[in-house]
Amino acid sequence: MIRSYLTFIILFIISNNINCQIIKMEDSLLLKKNLTEIKLNNSKYNKAPILSSILPGLGQIHNKQYWKLPVIYGGYLLIGHYINFNNKMYKEFKDALIYEIDDDELTINPFPNFSESSLERNMEYWRRNRDLLIIFTGVYYLLNIVDAHVFSHLNNFDIGDNISANLSPNISRLGSSNVYGLGIKLNF
Numbered sequence: 001m002i003r004s005y006l007t008f009i010i011l012f013i014i015s016n017n018i019n020c021q022i023i024k025m026e027d028s029l030l031l032k033k034n035l036t037e038i039k040l041n042n043s044k045y046n047k048a049p050i051l052s053s054i055l056p057g058l059g060q061i062h063n064k065q066y067w068k069l070p071v072i073y074g075g076y077l078l079i080g081h082y083i084n085f086n087n088k089m090y091k092e093f094k095d096a097l098i099y100e101i102d103d104d105e106l107t108i109n110p111f112p113n114f115s116e117s118s119l120e121r122n123m124e125y126w127r128r129n130r131d132l133l134i135i136f137t138g139v140y141y142l143l144n145i146v147d148a149h150v151f152s153h154l155n156n157f158d159i160g161d162n163i164s165a166n167l168s169p170n171i172s173r174l175g176s177s178n179v180y181g182l183g184i185k186l187n188f
């Protein structure tokens with residue numbers, strides 16, 4: 001029973017003709033005009049990511065999405081704060097390790113309860129966190145550029161109410177026999 005349904009679905013999918021956009025260009029001048037329009041549209045879409053790569057948030061201003069500026073710069077401030085905090089902790093534990101292993105009696109370890117290995121582990125922990133946040137800053141910068149590029153394309157996206165689906169019977173020829181099926185036409 002399941003096998004017959006599966007066979008029907010596979011035959012239904014195979015038998016339907018799927019026509020995508022068919023463009024007929026009769027005139028070479030018309031073709032040149034369309035290529036020029038495509039180049040102009042691409043340059044319009046490429047302006048926002050270029051602006052965002054020059055200065056983060058500039059592409060969002062170009063796209064008229066001003067509300068994203070506090071999010072972008074707030075994220076940079078937050079990441080910068082934690083990079084600074086992790087760097088300070090790294091330096092504290094590095095200095096404490098140096099004070100612990102030198103033979104100078106005038107230098108005192110500010111963490112007397114930590115052994116040499118504990119100081120090393122803590123130093124490496126804060127250094128690794130700092131380095132990961134620096135890498136994350138680069139990823140955040142790239143996400144800013146991708147956001148500007150994607151929304152420059154979506155600015156002209158039609159979100160009208162004309163969404164419909166038409167279901168109609170379809171008869172096609174496959175070899176010497178007729179194939180019966182249903183055609184679905186979606187309008188967005």
